[in-house]
Amino acid sequence: MKIMTIFAHPADTITNCGGTLARHADRGDEIVALILTHGGRIHANSWVEEWRKDEPDQAVTSAGLAEVVANKKAELARAAEIVGIGRVITLDHDDARCTVDEDIVDQIAAHVADFAPDVVIMDYPKNPVVPDSHTTASVMALNGVNRAATYLRNLDGRDEFWVKQIFFAGLPVTVTEVLSLHGIRNDTYVDITPVVGRKVAAMDQFVSQAYDGLFARKLIESWNGECGRAAGVNFAEAFCRYYNETHPHLPVTDHALAVDPVTRHVEYSRVGLRAEYPC
Numbered sequence: 001m002k003i004m005t006i007f008a009h010p011a012d013t014i015t016n017c018g019g020t021l022a023r024h025a026d027r028g029d030e031i032v033a034l035i036l037t038h039g040g041r042i043h044a045n046s047w048v049e050e051w052r053k054d055e056p057d058q059a060v061t062s063a064g065l066a067e068v069v070a071n072k073k074a075e076l077a078r079a080a081e082i083v084g085i086g087r088v089i090t091l092d093h094d095d096a097r098c099t100v101d102e103d104i105v106d107q108i109a110a111h112v113a114d115f116a117p118d119v120v121i122m123d124y125p126k127n128p129v130v131p132d133s134h135t136t137a138s139v140m141a142l143n144g145v146n147r148a149a150t151y152l153r154n155l156d157g158r159d160e161f162w163v164k165q166i167f168f169a170g171l172p173v174t175v176t177e178v179l180s181l182h183g184i185r186n187d188t189y190v191d192i193t194p195v196v197g198r199k200v201a202a203m204d205q206f207v208s209q210a211y212d213g214l215f216a217r218k219l220i221e222s223w224n225g226e227c228g229r230a231a232g233v234n235f236a237e238a239f240c241r242y243y244n245e246t247h248p249h250l251p252v253t254d255h256a257l258a259v260d261p262v263t264r265h266v267e268y269s270r271v272g273l274r275a276e277y278p279c
């Protein structure tokens with residue numbers, strides 16, 4: 001399987017689906033991470049905190065865009081290596097972008113058609129009314145995927161390409177079953193327990209935005225822990241699908257067939273991140 005992630009900022013790929021990507025990398029799937037911005041502004045803690053000091057380090061305060069971005073890209077490259085992402089592509093637009101740009105949609109479409117992924121993962125576009133950079137990124141990503149599907153060799157010099165499925169990440173766990181009237185819900189959970197240590201280690205690389213150490217463990221314990229509780233495993237990443245699925249028969253997962261509802265709390269509680277992966 002070929003998987004492409006399309007996110008606004010460098011760390012988004014890891015926080016949203018780093019564990020899922022690690023599991024796919026382990027079974028030999030090909031993964032490309034497309035990141036729309038250079039990541040220089042988002043959570044620039046290292047620089048903000050240095051400026052707050054009485055005697056800030058000149059090497060830090062004199063850093064320009066090139067140095068700030070190079071540092072973020074080096075963090076991302078290390079995280080990608082840990083997770084097993086084969087290739088990282090950064091389009092290097094400004095982080096603060098919050099309006100849709102047709103040229104960026106074109107760039108996304110070209111990368112989608114070049115790599116030809118079966119699956120694309122992106123943020124759920126949470127607030128299309130007052131879009132933030134994540135929602136804008138996903139609106140552009142969806143349009144990029146659709147644009148690749150309308151390539152015509154006569155006009156574009158290349159054939160149309162269709163993505164098979166899009167998984168939206170980043171929704172909180174609000175409801176776990178379909179009878180609720182509270183609206184949108186995650187419908188797909190990936191058990192990341194076997195690779196959770198790699199997600200911790202990948203987040204530990206993002207030192208400049210203070211995602212390392214205690215924050216990495218807290219975020220994964222709370223967010224992926226809550227997804228895990230809903231999924232009946234220790235840690236999970238949650239997604240909802242864009243397209244319906246068609247099966248020859250009614251699908252029931254291996255997990256659903258194997259799980260013991262009476263003892264699943266034991267499995268859910270087995271790994272404590274701060275003890276297992278101290279920082």
Ligand SMILES: [Zn+2]
Nearest residue numbers: 008009012134
């Ligand atoms: Zn982000």
